[in-house]
Amino acid sequence: MMSLGTNGYASPAARKMGYDVAEGVDIRGRYDEEFARILTKDALRFVAELQREFRNHVKYAMECRKEAKMRYNAGALPGFDPATRCVREGDWTCAAVPPAVADRRVEITGPVERKMIINALNSGAKVFMADFEDALSPSWENLMRGQVNLKDAVDGTISFRDQARNRVYKLNNQIAKLFVRPRGWHLPEAHMFIDGEPAIGCLVDFGLYFYHNYAAFCRNQGAGFGPFFYLPKMEHSREARIWNNVFEKAEKMAGIENGSIRATVLIETLPAVFQMDEILYELRDHSVGLNCGRWDYIFSYVKTFQAHPDRLLPDRVQVGMTQQFMRSYSDLLIRTCHRRGVHAMGGMAAQIPIRDDPAANEVALELVKKDKLREVRAGHDGTWAAHPGLIPAIMEVFNSNMGNAPNQIQTMKREDAANLTEEDLLQRPRGVRTMEGLRLNTRVGIQYVAAWLTGTGSVPLYNLMEDAATAEISRVQNWQWLKYGVVLDGDGLGVKVSLDLFGRVVEEEMARIEREIGREKFNKGMYKEASKIFTRQCTTPMLDDFLTLDAYNNIVIHHPKGSSRL
Incomplete structure (x- = not known):
């Protein structure tokens, strides 16, 4: 084992050796004493076990994505799977939403940077989603420093000194609930090799975070207290099944109850909208809902129909939630989630305050309020904001329409969405190209x-x-x-x-x-x-x-x- 100094960091002699890795693990990223707190031998052994058990399942899932792409490029359209009709029509529900995260009416998202984590947890939002995925450039430094930052945040010891402002940032007494989004299944981690091949990025993100932090969440001695996750980029329920098996293995390793880990899946690919019931079914002991990842969803629409010249998108600023295919997607997600007893989360407000133009800022804020009013009235239980400055306005919209209820699972069933068809979900977007x-x-x-x-x-x-x-x-x-x-x-x-x-x-x-x-x-x-x-x-x-x-x-x-x- 690596010898440790009195402060818990590697001693000078150990530093010459580099990281003390588990068998079959090769770390090719830069050595850093702080990173060594995360890249311990036992933590790396856990990540390696996840890689070995699930890598072939992930490879198969990625091959299935390629086969689906070939079908779409040959003219096929995505749709509901006749083989899983019994799941869609079945009378089943997910595990009850735990009280710890029953109220998620406003969530803020951002990368796992130290100052960002503190500000987001202090922002007044109900949830902060710390992001290893779309909001983070996955350099070795960013990924490992992010793990250090999250461990300190979970421990409650995180702080940041802004030298330019001569200010120290610390956590408030009341903070948001922490969710973590690992990378998608398709992304490798080229700074870590396991048995001679690059590690699967999301298993590195999940494995290191879970290993170092699960105990802090589970001190409440019960299922549903976390850790909490967001799961991105899935296209099929087979990918959700892998995540469920990862969660079960992690819980067994940690000796904690089944269902302690809870996750929200982002429905942000066009194929996944036809798999929402199936995805929830696979994760039913670990699910707390689905989210409308609308920006990636627009991207996926083009990618899915890349060989279909009759599916050309108008200017991206025109592809909003009033487009029929987008509105249908949101309505079906709400109905599916509430029927299964979990949260239906709305999309991202990407606006940021316009500090040098109060009039323009007011116009932008009104657009945000209008979009969030649409979401809450449609039945969403919460929504996303990209900037802390938007939280008070969004919170006011949700509070005035939801009152004291933590969510709308029981009150907004959206049975009118039961008749949505494949055609509704695939409707061609309207608009101009300029x-x-x-x-x-x-x-x-x-x-x-x-x-x-x-x-x-x-x-x-x-x-x-x-x-x-x-x-x-x-x-x-x-x-x-x-x-x-x-x-x-x-x-x-x-x-x-x-x-x-x-x-x-x-x-x-x-x-x-x-x-x-x-x-x-x-x-x-x-x-x-x-x-x-x-x-x-x-x-x-x-x-x-x-x-x-x-x-x-x-x-x-x-x-x-x-x-x-x-």
Whole structure:
């Protein structure tokens, strides 16, 4: 075992050895004393056990995704599975929502950065979802420091000194409930190899967090007290079954009751909307609901129908919840969740306060309130905000419509959604496609990728908080318009989207970015590299599944002498 100094950190002699790894584990990320608190031999052994038991199941699930993609590209449409009709029509419910998280009317999300964690837990929201996924650039530093930060947060010892402001941030007495979102099944962790192959990213995120923190949640001596999770990017209930088996293995290892772990699944892919009952059924002992991950859902609509030229999206700003396919998705999610006794969570308000323009800020806030009023009246039990400044206004909307009830599970059954058809869920979106839409997609996409490459996964741009999901919409929409030579409406009337046009747009938008942020910042940033990546992604003959998979190798830095090997 690694020898420890009196403060719990590795001694100088141990540091020369690197991390004290479990058998079959090879850590290729940089050694750091703080990271060594997380990457203990026993914790790594637990992660390795998860990888060994479930990697073939995950590989099979990813192959099933590829097969489904081939069917859709050949003209098939996603739909309800006749083989699981008995599950959809069955009279069953999930485990009761535990009192600890019965009230989730406003949730805030953000990356696992130290100051962000403190501010979000202190924000007045009911829940903070700490994100290892779309809001985080998965560098080794970000991931491991995030684990350190979360452990300190769970322990209640987390603090942050802002040198520039000469201010110390600490937790209040009353804080939000902590949920953690690991990465999706498709993402590898290239800084950790297990038995010679990259680890599955989400099992690293889940395994390290659970191993170090489950005891703090389970001091209440009962099921349903956590840890709590959000599960992203699923396309089929077989993927939920893997998560359920992971949870059961973790609970057994820890000696805690079945159902102690609870999770909310993001319904953010088009295939998953036809699998909501099945997903809840697989996780029924561990579920606390589903969430409308609407930005990824829009991205998934384009990706699913990439070979269908009759499914072209209008400008992304026009694809809101008033579109029939989006409204149907929300209504069916509410009905499904409430029928099964769990939360139906609404989507993200991506707006951020406009501090230098009070009038514009008021207009934006009214739009947020209108969207949240629609959600609560439709039956959602809670919703997401990207910025603490939105929480009071959103909380007021939900409080005035829900009163003292912690949720709407019993009062808003949405039986009218029982008649929603596959056609409703696949309705073609309406709207126009404009030159400004093409320009905005390009400008946002390049700036997001530039930030992501330098370690920032959540970026304020043009009064909205952009993350990987919104960047994906920009990318796939550009790709779709180029692929099918869209003729633009409005200010681009009669102009066909071509490679030549797109090349000029990229050049002009790069010049605009430079003007907006300043030449010095532009030259110091990764904008030129980001432009190459984003342009390649928009012009590739076959659409890549995920922008971040293509860009990931740009942030992988191996330190082969950083770990001891057994």
